[in-house]
Amino acid sequence: MHYKLALIGFGNVARALARLLVRKQDLLKSKYDLTFSFTGLATGKHGFAVNPDGLDIQKALVLVESGKDISPLNISQPALSNVEGLPIPNSLAVIQNSQADMMFENSPVNYETGQPAITHVRAALNAGMHVSTANKGTVVHGYQELSALAISKNKRFMFESTVLGGTPVFSTFREALPAADLISFKGIINATTNIILSRMEDGESFETAVKYCQSVGIAETDPSGDVDGWDASIKVAALATVLMDTPLKPQQVERTGIRRITSEMIAKAKSESKRYKLVASAERAGENIEARVAPELVDSASPLYGMMGSSTGLTFRTDVLPDYSIIVSEHEGMMGGPVETAYGLFADFVNVVKQ
Amino acid sequence: MHYKLALIGFGNVARALARLLVRKQDLLKSKYDLTFSFTGLATGKHGFAVNPDGLDIQKALVLVESGKDISPLNISQPALSNVEGLPIPNSLAVIQNSQADMMFENSPVNYETGQPAITHVRAALNAGMHVSTANKGTVVHGYQELSALAISKNKRFMFESTVLGGTPVFSTFREALPAADLISFKGIINATTNIILSRMEDGESFETAVKYCQSVGIAETDPSGDVDGWDASIKVAALATVLMDTPLKPQQVERTGIRRITSEMIAKAKSESKRYKLVASAERAGENIEARVAPELVDSASPLYGMMGSSTGLTFRTDVLPDYSIIVSEHEGMMGGPVETAYGLFADFVNVVKQ
Numbered sequence: 001m002h003y004k005l006a007l008i009g010f011g012n013v014a015r016a017l018a019r020l021l022v023r024k025q026d027l028l029k030s031k032y033d034l035t036f037s038f039t040g041l042a043t044g045k046h047g048f049a050v051n052p053d054g055l056d057i058q059k060a061l062v063l064v065e066s067g068k069d070i071s072p073l074n075i076s077q078p079a080l081s082n083v084e085g086l087p088i089p090n091s092l093a094v095i096q097n098s099q100a101d102m103m104f105e106n107s108p109v110n111y112e113t114g115q116p117a118i119t120h121v122r123a124a125l126n127a128g129m130h131v132s133t134a135n136k137g138t139v140v141h142g143y144q145e146l147s148a149l150a151i152s153k154n155k156r157f158m159f160e161s162t163v164l165g166g167t168p169v170f171s172t173f174r175e176a177l178p179a180a181d182l183i184s185f186k187g188i189i190n191a192t193t194n195i196i197l198s199r200m201e202d203g204e205s206f207e208t209a210v211k212y213c214q215s216v217g218i219a220e221t222d223p224s225g226d227v228d229g230w231d232a233s234i235k236v237a238a239l240a241t242v243l244m245d246t247p248l249k250p251q252q253v254e255r256t257g258i259r260r261i262t263s264e265m266i267a268k269a270k271s272e273s274k275r276y277k278l279v280a281s282a283e284r285a286g287e288n289i290e291a292r293v294a295p296e297l298v299d300s301a302s303p304l305y306g307m308m309g310s311s312t313g314l315t316f317r318t319d320v321l322p323d324y325s326i327i328v329s330e331h332e333g334m335m336g337g338p339v340e341t342a343y344g345l346f347a348d349f350v351n352v353v354k355q
Numbered sequence: 356m357h358y359k360l361a362l363i364g365f366g367n368v369a370r371a372l373a374r375l376l377v378r379k380q381d382l383l384k385s386k387y388d389l390t391f392s393f394t395g396l397a398t399g400k401h402g403f404a405v406n407p408d409g410l411d412i413q414k415a416l417v418l419v420e421s422g423k424d425i426s427p428l429n430i431s432q433p434a435l436s437n438v439e440g441l442p443i444p445n446s447l448a449v450i451q452n453s454q455a456d457m458m459f460e461n462s463p464v465n466y467e468t469g470q471p472a473i474t475h476v477r478a479a480l481n482a483g484m485h486v487s488t489a490n491k492g493t494v495v496h497g498y499q500e501l502s503a504l505a506i507s508k509n510k511r512f513m514f515e516s517t518v519l520g521g522t523p524v525f526s527t528f529r530e531a532l533p534a535a536d537l538i539s540f541k542g543i544i545n546a547t548t549n550i551i552l553s554r555m556e557d558g559e560s561f562e563t564a565v566k567y568c569q570s571v572g573i574a575e576t577d578p579s580g581d582v583d584g585w586d587a588s589i590k591v592a593a594l595a596t597v598l599m600d601t602p603l604k605p606q607q608v609e610r611t612g613i614r615r616i617t618s619e620m621i622a623k624a625k626s627e628s629k630r631y632k633l634v635a636s637a638e639r640a641g642e643n644i645e646a647r648v649a650p651e652l653v654d655s656a657s658p659l660y661g662m663m664g665s666s667t668g669l670t671f672r673t674d675v676l677p678d679y680s681i682i683v684s685e686h687e688g689m690m691g692g693p694v695e696t697a698y699g700l701f702a703d704f705v706n707v708v709k710q
Contacts, residue, residue, distance in 0.1 A: 020675075027534055166676055168531030175530035176523030178705040179382055180698075273628065273655075300628075303682055306661050310677075317686070320375075320698040321521055322665075327658055327680040331672070343535075343675040350533040 001033055001353065004052065006040030006098040006129070008091050008120050009106030010064055013134050013161070016342035017104060018057050024346070034353050040098025041070055044108070048089040049073040052099040091116065095123050102352060104345055105133035111234060111250070114141030125149045125157065132348035134161035134341050139238040140250060156352050159242075161344030163235045164189060164312055165337070167328045168344075171351060173243055180318040182243050184283030187314030187325075188307055189235045192219045192226035193258050193278040198308045200266050201275065206259075218310070228257035229293040232280045239314075240282045240289045248282070248289050256294040269297055277304045283317075303327065356388055356708065359407065361395030361453040361484070363446045363475050364461030365419055368489050368516070371697035372459060373412050379701070389708050395453025396425055399463070403444035404428040407454040446471065450478050457707060459700055460488035466589060466605070469496030480504045480512065487703035489516035489696050494593040495605060511707050514597075516699030518590045519544060519667055520692070522683045523699070526706060528598055535673040537598050539638030542669030542680075543662055544590045547574045547581035548613050548633040553663045555621050556630065561614075573665070583612035584648040587635045594669075595637045595644045603637070603644050611649040624652055632659045638672075658682065 005021075007014045021028075021036065028034040037054035047069040049055055055073050063070050074089075095103060103124035107117050114137030121138055124131050125146065138146060139162050150157035163169050173180065188194050192213050199209040210227070213219035225231050233253035240248040261276050269275055274297050282291035298304045303325045307313055313327030328340075360376075362369045376383075376391060383389040392409030402424040404410055410428050418425050429444075450458060458479035462472050469492030476486050476493055480501065493501060494517050505512035518524050528535070543549050547568050554564040565582070568574035580586050588608035595603040616631050624630055629652050637646035653659045658680045662668055668682030683695075 024534055031534065167679065168527070171531040172523070172527065175706060175709075176526040176702070178702050178709070179379055179386065300655055300661055301663060303658075303661050303684065306655055306658050308656060313680070315684075320701075321683060321695055323684045323686050324522065325668070325680070325682040325684065327682065328676060329658060329670075329678045329680065331678050340676055346675075347531070347533050351530055354530075354533070 001035070003034065003036045003101045003349075003353065004039040004054075004099055005036055006042075006095055006100035006103045006124070007038065007106070008040075008042045008095065008103060009108070010041055010043040010046070010060070010070075011106060011108075012338035013341045013345070014104060014106040015061055015064070016338040017106075017345045018061060020339070020342050020346050021349075022057065028350070032350065032353055039100050040094040040103075041073070042091040042094040043070060047071040048091070048094050050094055050097045051075045052097075091120055092123050095120060095129075096127060100124075100129050102130040102132065102349060105131060105135055105138065106345075107135065109135050109137045111137060111140070111230075114138055118142040118146070121146050121157065122149065125153050125155055128153060128155065130156045130158070130352045132158040132160070132345045132352070134159075134345060136162045136234055136238055138162075139241065140234055143238075143241050144247065156348075156355070158348035158352065160348050161341045163238055164314070164328065165341040166343030166347065167312070167326065167340070168347065169239070169314065169326070170242060171347060172326065177316075177318060177320070177324070180320045183317045183319065184281065185239060185243070185314050185316045186279060186281040188277055188304055188312050189280045189314065190226055190229075190232040190278060191310040191312055192223065193229075193232075194307065194311065195309050196227070197258065197261065197266065197276055197278070200261075200263055201270055205263060227259060229255045229278065232278060232293040233291075236280045236282055236291045236293060240291055244282070244284065244289055246287075246289050248291060253291040253293055255292075258295055261295050274299050275305055277307070279304065356390070358389065358391045358456045358704075358708065359394040359409075359454055360391055361397075361450055361455035361458045361479070362393065362461070363395075363397045363450060363458060364463070365396055365398040365401070365415070365425075366461060366463075367693035368696045368700070369459060369461040370416055370419070371693040372461075372700045373416060375694070375697050375701050376704075377412065383705070387705065387708055394455050395449040395458075396428070397446040397449040398425060402426040403446070403449050405449055405452045406430045407452075446475055447478050450475060450484075451482060455479075455484050457485040457487065457704060460486060460490055460493065461700075462490065464490050464492045466492060466495070466585075469493055473497040473501070476501050476512065477504065480508050480510055483508060483510065485511045485513070485707045487513040487515070487700045487707070489514075489700060491517045491589055491593055493517075494596065495589055498593075498596050499602065511703075511710070513703035513707065515703050516696045518593055519669070519683065520696040521698030521702065522667070522681065522695070523702065524594070524669065524681070525597060526702060527681065532671075532673060532675070532679070535675045538672045538674065539636065540594060540598070540669050540671045541634060541636040543632055543659055543667050544635045544669065545581055545584075545587040545633060546665040546667055547578065548584075548587075549662065549666065550664050551582070552613065552616065552621070552631055552633070555616075555618055556625055560618060582614060584610045584633065587633060587648040588646075591635045591637055591646045591648060595646055599637070599639065599644055601642075601644050603646060608646040608648055610647075613650055616650050629654050630660055632662070634659065
């Protein structure tokens with residue numbers, strides 16, 4: 001089996017994916033009899049390239065990471081032929097001309113509309129490609145349309161990386177918990193706020209902890225997306241939409257951030273062997289889903305208690321097992337980030353091929 | 356798709372499986388277009404029955420649970436024709452005559468030899484059936500032979516329930532963590548000892564805690580299999596054999612039980628916000644696996660700290676993610692037991708069908 005791959009978006013996550021695929025290529029060959037080549041690349045600022053015979057991915061990595069354009073890797077301008085009247089080149093032209101078997105969508109997220117990622121995914125599915133994306137916008141704004149389109153084309157629309165980076169959530173329900181009824185879930189799904197609360201327990205002020213997160217590239221210049229619970233709400237919406245088969249928008253999630261949690265509150269909790277955590281949860285209530293993101297005081301009996309720093313995790317209540325938790329915790333040199341997120345895209349690829 | 360099923364062993368787990376299949380039959384039909392019938396049953400003390408057109412499973416449950424024989428459900432004695440010179444009827448005759456597409460092996464475990472379960476699995480695979488088993492003996496003593504046989508017959512040999520009941524471990528590595536290199540794992544995989552240590556922290560003596568476990572049917576009359584770490588060692592051997600692709604026998608696991616952990620030690624640990632846990636672990640050391648079952652003192656930073664009572668779980672260190680933990684914790688009315696173990700067999704069935 002040989003898979004041609006198109007990478008739409010070539011930022012930190014997509015480049016980590018390319019490197020992971022190269023690192024694992026011998027294993028993929030021996031375990032799954034799988035080889036692959038990269039036949040289309042679309043970057044945000046460094047141009048576009050198509051070569052159905054396979055691009056030199058190492059050269060592309062070097063070019064982009066030294067701030068140069070990848071268009072020398074494009075075999076010819078006609079390969080990027082016009083698509084739907086858009087200027088040439090563009091991401092849609094790369095998709096159309098790449099002859100790829102699978103497209104990885106990692107363009108920047110737009111939380112309001114999910115665009116242009118949804119358009120990219122639609123084009124790839126219509127062109128007969130499988131799709132994997134780390135772009136939350138496609139799930140929150142396009143899950144039902146894109147899933148139905150994928151089924152009608154006998155292709156897969158995969159998005160393991162959208163919620164907890166590479167941590168397997170969706171695949172867990174596909175294969176590890178098949179035919180289970182998800183009644184509710186609860187957990188810590190935003191690393192930034194968990195780092196802030198952990199550092200405040202060690203005596204740092206809120207402001208200093210936010211600055212730390214910004215300094216290591218985890219929090220944005222405007223930290224409100226994390227701190228006010230928006231990021232967690234978007235993830236809750238994606239989880240409920242897919243795993244509880246009930247469309248839920250981020251705006252429908254009752255949302256309280258961590259700004260009201262003071263150092264004094266955290267110190268008092270610590271003296272009682274308790275901790276504040278920004279807890280995301282959802283549960284079925286008749287036909288609807290009641291979903292919430294809010295700080296909670298937890299004690300050591302809670303699986304959330306021991307989750308410090310960038311650790312994240314979820315507990316699932318189903319009709320078939322006792323409470324089932326998955327937790328990802330950092331250890332030396334290994335925490336959430338582009339490399340981990342890339343593994344979710346990689347796992348989607350392997351699961352597409354296995355099937 | 357219609358699957359004919361043979362149940363070899365019809366104890367608590369197999370009967371819970373039959374009930375779960377019946378409860379989920381509408382979902383299996385709507386989600387996987389799957390129907391099933393039971394065509395062979397072999398019990399330990401209540402006889403044997405074969406009917407390739409489908410046995411009345413409700414009647415079988417009633418008969419066995421009221422202490423009666425199921426042979427009235429057998430369509431005719433010739434159906435249980437002689438196999439390899441054994442007396443008629445017997446489990447092998449049920450397998451051979453059931454015309455089943457999948458066989459569930461749940462006969463009593465023999466830790467020394469894995470028999471007769473291995474013989475049953477071999478016969479079913481040779482007769483062209485998929486197999487799922489909760490019997491640890493088949494993995495510890497037969498994994499490589501039976502897996503190779505299954506591959507040669509283009510069938511599946513599945514055993515999700517053998518290690519943590521229905522908690523998904525093996526399927527997690529198949530689909531949720533594909534192509535990941537497992538470097539080490541560590542966790543609590545014996546519920547009895549965890550209940551004992553939890554109750555000792557609440558002030559009970561070791562002896563009283565053991566009696567409690569016996570009174571609720573979790574510990575055997577001779578509790579040494581749990582207390583001395585044998586059960587955990589067998590599970591470590593099964594995990595390493597399958598997930599690290601390196602054969603390991605229970606005797607190769609360095610083993611210390613919990614008998615030396617006194618109430619005083621537990622009280623002292625508690626005063627320091629620490630806890631003793633019986634920790635099972637394995638890690639690669641060159642070509643070999645170093646595996647161990649021994650009590651460890653853990654603090655609240657450990658994911659094991661919050662796991663009390665019958666909770667069990669494992670943390671996996673791989674080359675692709677930060678540390679990944681799966682934890683199962685009891686909640687009202689839902690803890691490990693036959694119903695949960697049955698879900699592992701059920702999940703194997705769904706995964707066979709999906710493929």
